[in-house]
Amino acid sequence: MFNYVKIAVAVPKLKVADCVYNKKEILNTIAKAADKKVKILAFPELSITAYTCADLFFQSPLLVSAEKNLAEIAEDTKELDMLILIGVPVLADNQTFNCAALLHKGKILGLVPKTLLPNYSEFYEERWFSSADDLISEEISFAGQVVPIGGDLLFTAEKIPYLKVGVEICEDLWGPIPPSCYLSLYGATVILNPSASNELAAKPDYRHQLVAQQSSRCLSAYAYASAGVGESTQDTVFSGHSLIYENGVLLGESESFCRDNQLICADVDLELLVSERRKHTTFMSQLTKPDAQKFYREIKFDMCVGELGEFLRPITAKPFTPKDDASLSKRCRDIFMIQTAGLARRMEHVHAKTLVIGISGGLDSTLALLVCVKACDYLGVSRDHVLGITMPGFGTTDRTYQNALTLMKSLGVSMREISIRDAAIQHFKDIGHDPAIHDITYENTQARERTQILMDISNQTGGIVVGTGDLSELALGWATYNGDHMSMYGVNAGIPKTLVRVLVNWVANTGELDRKASEILLDVLDTPVSPELLPPDENGNINQKTEDLVGPYELHDFFLYQIIRFGFSPGKVLFLAEQAFGDAYPREILLKWLKNFYHRFFMQQFKRSCLPDGPKVGALCLSPRSDWRMPTDASNRIWMDEVEKL
Template structure:
């Protein structure tokens, strides 16, 4: 009958400017799609050059090499008899566009430019690309001569059009267009488009997956149709991890789900669906039919090709499935682990060095590295030869095969507890026990000699000997002596990262891992250029609250009982003298606020976009057990501390982006780093409101709180 179509979507681990590797992965995905019977293959956004090229998009080389890859694809036997939809930048009339290039049997059918740019949060597409602003218009695009020789075409259609095959009609969206209030699929569907495609470059963020899935479901729930979503996966070259989740939807149901986190560089999903299911679904919706009869038609590009075969009566179709979501703890376990693996294998380093303090943050990083080791061993066990090849390059042993995560962890993770006179026996033991359980190569150097030498230099020059507050020193002396320890730890960490493998007779160097969480960065509770300064930080975008939950999850998931004592210990920097051999310094006391409060401040500041006065107004209702003055004091203290320490965000270690209130100054949170820390106008507005509320406290239902 010719009404069942088999379609393929891909999740590819592409890398910015890795044209050779990207081409290999695209061809591999096309091969798999054809083997699975697909006659249409959709790849992710900008898959030819990689999404994260950033200012390299300005270079003519990037477009030149993208067309060279396109030429290889057009001529490859793998691309015959299948419609291939690939992403790349294209210059049209001296304007750079983010495009889909759709071709079949050495002929380009359509170049479709992106119409809605992602231009907020982590994205700056409008810096490099111009949105196509001519809906339903198509122009002639003159091809480069190298492509003309292959296709025999001087020009091809460029613009917003749809493809009309012999049996159906396909329309294209590109990533952000799905998130737009007026998505192209709405009117395309009303004009008879039955198959919608979306090539995405969508990153992972905790608790975000359901938003993407709900959007895809909703596209076809009201309007009917088939929706294909392809996405990038892996670390493209920056702080983001693209988390796959390729999917296919039919009439509001998901029929196939791709992995959100995996070490497979190429994932291809196929589904066989009945076009008559789309037609009958739409025909019964009277309001849709009335609206569709009035829609302005799209330009149709006729394609002498069928997605279905005439004899498909016995061809089985795909059934709806229930989407399986990961918990936030699983996301923390898997997302940063995959990101670390990509960074390790692509940086050509031999492993990681982690300053392991015995606290929650550094222990969480250790667990994430251990999770990476588990994923690697699982991938090798299931026959992933690409992962095995990467493992052997990292450990510099062509005969090595990882068997158990602890054994592989000893090869790639060196943990280092750097003690001083202010370090407690308890934290040392906790770090040592965790290192034993995950299998890391553990070192326990004392840095007292170096700390005393640095302080000695100062004393020799000034004649002054600074003292801790506990020994009668001032606040300035106390803070300076803490910072010396923290910064010496950073220097020591990099020394061991560069030379510890050499000392063991092994080749290569190590990447230093940071362990400052998103809340401490927001508050500025870290020493500039201390152990928060590292090569990469897998938890820099994760809150303390979520890290606690992840540690609890890891106790059972990875069978690490040592984490129980780490969970119960109060977070501490251990930079001040001990009292009777016990830690007296705690993080929350030093910060003057709790981690839970910091999460609230962070979300209101970044996500809700509140300044001091608006934050005060919102917290009045959220914290009704406090008086207006108490709320005001907390808000003012937060903004004072935030603004004093904002300069530290300019030097934050590149961190895995996982939280919507990240204060990362380099990409995500574009705010000043020099403030008037008194906030005189803003705080005066708060004080005036407090005075008014206090006068009417009883009438408004406020109660005094001791």
């Protein structure tokens, strides 16, 4: 199942000190989890007794009942191939420990005691419990079984790749160096935290930050199961606010103060986590420090992969674009300023008198022009330092031509118009090419002529050529080598096509431009993406639509993200695309363009190996000086073979 594992956090209805009642609610929740194909299930801290028993933890009947009912839960779940964490008080070495018991197929795999015991404000845990550091024994007899006990336990599923589970309890996470830091360094990809975090004003936000940051820092999945409204409200109130994060991304969250049992499920991508760890070379470097040298006992269990059931994981069709408007606006502003600052620094460094840019009336050159204008504003120099050049050719339509001219006028930049028709026709004569043959020579002649014009005018005016090509075009090699492929600074090189569209739309709606300029931007967004290298149709409309030739950019950007960001296989990429796009594209269409992506990506690496400078703006970049180094003559056989089988 592509290395997904379904994990869940449960918030059962509990009664304080009523282990029999709590057992029934726990078993009911386990049954619901089994129906949903959950493989790992975490209950809150001390869930067998409830957390707020206070001095009742000194009472032998409570401790005996907790042990007895846990044994009965183990017996009742011996047919389930599910790893179940239940909070339970445990007597050992003349002390009581606040433990997490991990059960699988009726066996108690281990008991993990809490390490950091809060004894401040409303918490008095040192009154009842001892820290894991005070433990003497390595195994004890508990609930009729001989069970490993300690904070040094890691639980490994032998038959499921990458699945290793670590446990820390509530306050352990709130300390300066949580145990999960070390657990993850020693292989834990999933961290379970049974917690009893009482509710305070603004605490949910902090809880989110804490769990999100720890899952990011540990490059792990983090399941935080917190005690609910059944706890005592004598001095504190518990809301059951539980969370599932994966590498800083929220996958699931409970409803606070819910009076019913809750089960929050999510499918965790173990392969994604391992991929991130392989890339982050500083992750394992911490183990060279003496204080990180620890010994963990590995507890193996024979969980099988099984069915995934309903896929419970948010998969967006636009992975480069935030969903909510507030995040989107901030992201756009950040990206635009990265582009602007990068270009401004280059302009200062080379003492450029002009920013020379080819303006086609298309999407990419429009964004690059906006960046040029913003760079001049940023440096406090006149916008006439931007020299926009429109170079109509055989495929230029009146719509894009007029948009290019009008936009440059409204932005107040310097303008020139240079037709490339005569130069291209002369070149055809020089090389003996029939201009009636509209092949790749016909197309690339125009692209290279435009680049020559830009380069020469930049020399003439003491400027630099600003590149307009984007990340999606670089991935597909949809650029003319030594034509639009080349510039002196490529401001769009780190931005995929789907995000270029979002950025232009954002600028159009910020209110910083006049009405005419904003209208032009909106029309550019409505214009089909095209290199305009073939003559228009009989009605004067664009006759060469890029997405008809190479495929929809929304698909290619999705493929790019999954393949390069995480290294996923073709089968997994197809599976995710089916989840993300639903019925928008039939399977055979997805496969067609996926195959095309792999073909073009490998064949066009030579263009990426000699990219001009340009700013990285996101987590993914194809510059050979940044994220992607690949031999230009590497074979794509392994990937293409798998696509063919699909």
